[in-house]
Amino acid sequence: MKNPNLFGYKSITDISEELYNKYKDEKVVGYYRGNTPELIVRDPELVKRILNVDFAYFYMRGLTRNDALEPLLLSLFHVEGDRWKLLRQRLTSAFTTHKLKGMFPLVVQCAGKL
Known part of the structure; x- marks a missing residue:
C-alpha cells in the first residue's frame, strides 16, 4: 500500500511514529504527505x-483549523503561519531563564500540593 493515510487506514500520527521508529540512526526523516514535503526531526x-x-x-506546521468554529484552539500549540510567528515572538520574552528560575519555587509548591 503506497499511502495508508489516503483512505484513512492509518492516521498521520501513526505514520509519523512508524517513520520515527524505523529510522533510528537518522537525524532527520523526510516524507511526503500528499504532495507536501514534511520533516520529522529526531x-x-x-x-x-x-x-x-x-x-x-519553521512556522508552517500543517495544523490547519477553522478559527470561526474552534476559537479555543487559537493558542501557540495550534495556530500556524504569521499568527504563530507573532504569538511566538510575544511569548519568548516571558520564558527567559531568569523568569523561569523565579517561577521554580511556585512550581515546587504547587507540585507539593498536588
Missing part, C-alpha cells in the same frame, strides 16, 4: 536549534 540538538534560533523559518 536529533535533540536540531530540535533545540529549530525551536530557539530558526523558528522563524
